[in-house]
Amino acid sequence: MPETMIEAHGLTKSYGKPSDPVRVLDGLGLQVPRGEVFALLGPNGAGKTTTVRILATLTTADSGTARVAGFDVVADRHRVRRAISLTGQFAAVDATQTGEENLRMTARLTGLSRSHAKHRAAELLERFGLTEAARRQVRTYSGGMRRRLDLAAGLVGSPEPGVFFLDEPTTGLDPRSRRELWQVVRDLADGGATVLLTTQYLEEADRLADHIAVLNGGRAVAEGSPETLKARFPGHRLDLVLTGREAYLRLAARAVHHSPGTLTLGLPTDGTAAHARALLDEIDPHRTDVERFSVHSASLDDVFLALTGETAEEAAGETTGETTEPTEEPTHV
Amino acid sequence: MSDAPGVLTHAAVMTGRSLRISRRNLDAMITAMMLPIMLMLIFVYFFGGAIETGTAYDSYVMYVVPGVLLLCAGFGSATTAVAVSEDMKGGIIDRLRSLDVGGAPVLAGHVVASTVRNLVSTTLVFGVALLIGFRPAASLGGWLAVAGVLLAYIVALSWISAAIGLLARTPEAAGGFTFFMSFLPYPSSAFVPVDSMPGWLHGFADHQPITPAIEALRGLLLAQPVGNAPWIALAWAAGILAVAIGLSGVLFRIRTA
Missing domain, CATH: 3.40.50.300 (P-loop containing nucleotide triphosphate hydrolases)
Structure with missing residues (x-):
């Protein structure tokens, strides 16, 4: 054989x-x-x-x-x-x-x-x-x-x-x-x-x-x-709604998902409680910058948008300022 | 690993499958049987009294039974088109091809099963015909010839029906196509003498494939002279079968390309 x-x-x-x-x-x-x-x-x-x-x-x-x-x-x-x-x-x-x-x-x-x-x-x-x-x-x-x-x-x-x-x-x-x-x-x-x-x-x-x-x-x-x-593309994302533009700019570099209009950033996570907790403590030690958060599981569309640049533009179609558009309901925590 | 099985083994297994499935699709089977029987009863009891078939026949039932037998073959083989079409539409054909089963055994399985179904339903229609007064006078040779002509038509119509099943893109369309085939006995001498039709129709009615079969069956069953009608009928059946086999071979290759 x-x-x-x-x-x-x-x-x-x-x-x-x-x-x-x-x-x-x-x-x-x-x-x-x-x-x-x-x-x-x-x-x-x-x-x-x-x-x-x-x-x-x-x-x-x-x-x-x-x-x-x-x-x-x-x-x-x-x-x-x-x-x-x-x-x-x-x-x-x-x-x-x-x-x-x-x-x-x-x-x-x-x-x-x-x-x-x-x-x-x-x-x-x-x-x-x-x-x-x-x-x-x-x-x-x-x-x-x-x-x-x-x-x-x-x-x-x-x-x-x-x-x-x-x-x-x-x-x-x-x-x-x-x-x-x-x-x-x-x-x-x-x-x-x-x-x-x-x-x-x-x-x-x-x-x-x-x-x-x-x-x-x-x-x-x-x-x-x-x-x-x-x-190359995290399976989960911690989506954070930030309280201000300053916090947004400070954390933007770490994010894999950006939505300036809503002051939302998505940071990579493995989806575990331990990691999410540690991540929140790390980025927001004074507990003032993050207003809300949700865990977003990667859909196939996310993978595509991340893996194929040209497809991402075609699929997004419009310039909403978001690099990825969640297509599945995020898992609210 | 076992040896690769031959075409005959494949055809036998596929026939067994089609027969098992036919046995379970009782509603289709009953419809295929009831329609010709009901048509026979309608023609004999509703229209028969008004149809003038000449002095050679004691009653209309003696005239109409051969046509009903062929009508029955047409209805019965129509289900073959639907069955073939369903196989082509679903995943079945891919599975069969991945098992290296060719198109010929698949179609042959359907055709043999259709032939068996039709022989059963023809026998039943014949039984009802006897009940309502059909009295055949055929000799032993005549009976054999009747069986031969009927069998040839059933096989030919079943195979053309299988080809239609390959041609149609959906089972519904396949069912619709075969309607035309079931319609062929009407413009023939099946129900009324061709002489009673308008002149322009005589050419078609006299020379279409159903007419010689009906003339042959009627003559043989009633022990009347048949001339060369049985031979013409068999030639038609052989021609239809040859075209159907050739056509289905081509269509199968196109559909599975």
Whole structure:
């Protein structure tokens, strides 16, 4: 087995009319070593799904090359298909078949005999906590159960530890189901699998991935371990409303977020009470400069605005004097 | 790791899947069966008395049953278009392709399941026809020929329906398209003799694919001379099937590009 399980160089892809093409991928490259969990993080339209579809041989790039498990995704696509398992954005299980029937069917399609397929289906149902629901039609399943079954179906025929493509595995799931699915991905990773997952959620990438590539406009605008990326942009911010202009100017240099109109500054914090308390004591020892404060958790938009200068201007659109615009409700303390 | 399974294994598994799903979509199945039966009852009891079909037939029911059988095949295969379209729309097709299942086995699974569904519903329609006074006089050879012509049309219509399922962007549109197919028996000799239609329609009605099938079925069932109608019908079915298979191959490649 090769050391680099997934690698891509200079992938480009455009959709639409030749006269008016929409460029979805613009020279994307990535490398995923064996056993790593790699997250493609980006908003809708960043090119995440297209990347997964190219790597999983479902579509071809206009230019560039990609190899998965050592095989070229175009010339050797049949071998690639035998080596990977794919779970797409849309559930790929039949609602009017039972969970067990779906898995047995998938197992049969990968070439297992009837008895092996039955055995494998039972094994996966057990592993994904679906044994009790095995004989119920999938349309009675919750969203989370459906996703787990979908993941199991993707797993049925691939050799383990394999290569997994999970396209937005938790989109649309409630928090509990999301956590359950995270555990599934961690278990896969513990078993030595190579996982490429796409997500719109910074938190998800942070919790699961060894390595994150932030995708925007069809290219990787930032890449690194979660720690590296977080160091470049803090996950939390302590937003302070100051009592006067003097205090604002004194602290402005330390801030990552400025809003002079409202005398608000955002300072990096790890979000813990200890740090927030220490920070407040440090910057305002006389307890006169800070009027109010709130903890703001970084949203994906914040990361983008921080990581991509030009995007920030486009996204901000207007000159409000703010460098970042909080898009999620700040957590009031 | 197991050996890569062949196209036949894939087709067999996909057929099993389609049959299981059809069995559970009972409402679609019942609709596909009830419509032709209700149409048959309407034509026989409401309109039949007023339709002049010539002296060769003891009653209108003897005239209309072959047309109803084909109408039934049209309705039944229409569900194939919707099923194929749903597979293409959802994640199913991506999963199947990532399992290296080709387009042919996927469509073949739908077509075989559609054929089985149609054979069941045709048998039922036939049963009702017998109850309301249809009295066939076919010989053994005639029965075999009837079965052959019906089977050929069911397979051909199912496959063209699968191609429509690939062509339509949504399952709703796929359902709408197949309406035209179900409409074909009307401008033919299915319900009224072509002679009774306006002259400009004769050319179409005499030469469209449904007419030779109806002439063949009617002649064979009632043990009347059929000439070469069964052969023309089979040629039409073979032609439709060839076009449908070729077309669906191209469409599948386009849709999954």
